[in-house]
């Protein structure tokens with residue numbers, strides 16, 4: 001299968017949490033800075049996020065009722081921009097996210113064209129919404145995400161050779177579930193969270209079948225500023 005090399009890059013607490021009060025602790029600040037700075041090390045052309053992460057940090061929340069004038073677009077891939085230098089891959093199986101325009105700009109990062117990843121469960125009105133905004137979209141799966149199809153399309157349609165998967169926990173595990181994560185990069189803050197509700201780096205969705213534990217091999221362990229650890233693992 002022709003697909004990108006996949007790196008899952010995440011900031012965690014000592015107890016493997018990727019969200020929660022620990023992130024506001026002053027002792028977590030060096031890890032937050034290192035997490036952002038280390039993104040560039042991986043030279044990825046695209047970063048992929050799950051629906052919840054997109055809604056919380058990258059999209060303009062959820063779209064609600066879509067008003068469209070032409071909603072008979074077929075459920076086929078649509079590539080609005082083929083020569084972007086950078087992409088945000090937004091996994092949105094049912095088509096729910098709202099966007100002001102077709103790109104995302106974050107401080108210190110290249111402007112990224114949005115590629116929405118849909119399933120056949122999407123309503124066709126949402127396709128008209130994305131076309132109007134000139135946002136690219138691709139189909140991968142019937143009602144849940146087919147990670148293999150998605151990776152193959154990112155490689156074939158957008159020439160993406162290196163992909164960063166950056167949360168949340170449900171999205172990360174969807175790829176680990178199918179042994180599609182080549183490398184795991186963890187920036188660990190010297191802070192514990194303790195919450196049993198905060199999301200962990202890997203969370204298996206209920207609709208996925210049970211599988212044996214995923215095993216990785218330690219590639220590198222580095223101590224960074226502020227007692228932060230940077231751990232890199234590769235797939236065994």
Ligand SMILES: NC(=O)c1ccc[n+]([C@@H]2O[C@H](COP(=O)([O-])OP(=O)(O)OC[C@H]3O[C@@H](n4cnc5c(N)ncnc54)[C@H](OP(=O)(O)O)[C@@H]3O)[C@@H](O)[C@H]2O)c1
Nearest residue numbers: 010011018019050051052053144145167168169170171174
């Ligand atoms: N520390 C870090 O480095 C970091 C980085 C990114 C995010 N985060 C945090 O992570 C948290 C969100 O994590 P999360 O695990 O709750 O959410 P998530 O992975 O961002 O998104 C989960 C949603 O994505 C869809 N999804 C995921 N896997 C799917 C699959 N295989 N098939 C179909 N749909 C799938 C589902 O959407 P539907 O339910 O709509 O079907 C699911 O509810 C946020 O609090 C965010 O701040 C932390």
